[in-house]
Amino acid sequence: MQRPLILASTSRYRRELLTRLQRPFSVESPEVDETPLPGETSLALAQRLALAKAQAVAARFPSAVVIGSDQVADLHGEPLGKPGDHARATAQLQRMRGQTMVFQTAVAVVCAESGFVAHDVAPVRVVFRDLSDAAIENYLRAEQPYDCAGSAKSEGLGIALLESIDSDDPTALVGLPLIRTCRMLRAAGVDLL
Template sequence: MSASASFALVLASTSRYRRELLARLALPFETVAPDVDETPRAGEAPRELALRLALEKAQAVAQTMADCKPQAIVIGSDQVADLHGQPLGKPGTHERAAAQLARMSGQTVLFHTAVAVVQASRGFAQSSLATVTVRFRTLDAATIERYLLAEQPYDCAGSAKSEGLGIALLQAIESDDPTALIGLPLIRTAQLLRAAGLTLP
């Protein structure tokens, strides 16, 4: 099976970071916002939260497209920052971002980025997880403030953009899927798309 007009490839996300990353695979796709409650369940580990939400996002969009595009192949993704077992979400505000970075100063943080691919018409649903280990430098309040004013990463889990100025806050990054930290692990995404029957360039 090849990527043809007979079915659609859909990214279940409105994230510009994921959209820009998926575009690197040179496959035509559209984006649809998933209607999913992202509230963690009681006692849910960060990695399990990321995997659950990625799959739920893909399934939700596949369901909404069942009538108009039943053959759609849908990609869902989610990222959860994990500080000693506690999930860190998107800060949303300057104050919360400053508090997150202060907590992560000098610490090792795991960024769990999950991706799921669903094609409901034939019951295909697979998921994968890329975990990135990030070691933060020791950050004083002035450094945190300068960074946040310069980059305003309030829509990023962990309050730092490693693809931008946020790299200066870090001591080390360890990953086997280089784009996972930005928001979509493309090596794993490509593997799942091939498993779903798509031919990648």
């Protein structure tokens, strides 16, 4: 018997990525406070939130295999979240121009009934171009990436912001590292093939 598969996320980007696996799944909001803890690193924040999201939904659906994920943009040790609006997105991108950042994309897979818990992080090193204020404004007006960590929507026009991307899991920058997710799903007993 295949266990139900649930994505513990309200992110349309993660939902689109998980659809690639061609396995039916449902989506549940994890209702987790995403406020960073004092002194928490970007890596620790992403890991904690991915696991907390998966565990929160697994508690409500104990027989399901639940996937939780979180992404935090790290600028020289400072976590940058989703900007939420145009002014904050502008400020983020102005600080990021010409800089190298790491997007920490964490994923967790949990099944409460079987006791399965696994989590991992797929860091993505990104070098931003030295962008003019006009280029930043044009990008933001066209893409409106206010729900993307660090305002960088790489699967859209945001790719034009970048000089390079370095990652061993190409979907990690979009928000769900599918290679790691597949590995954990196999370990949880979810046969994708």
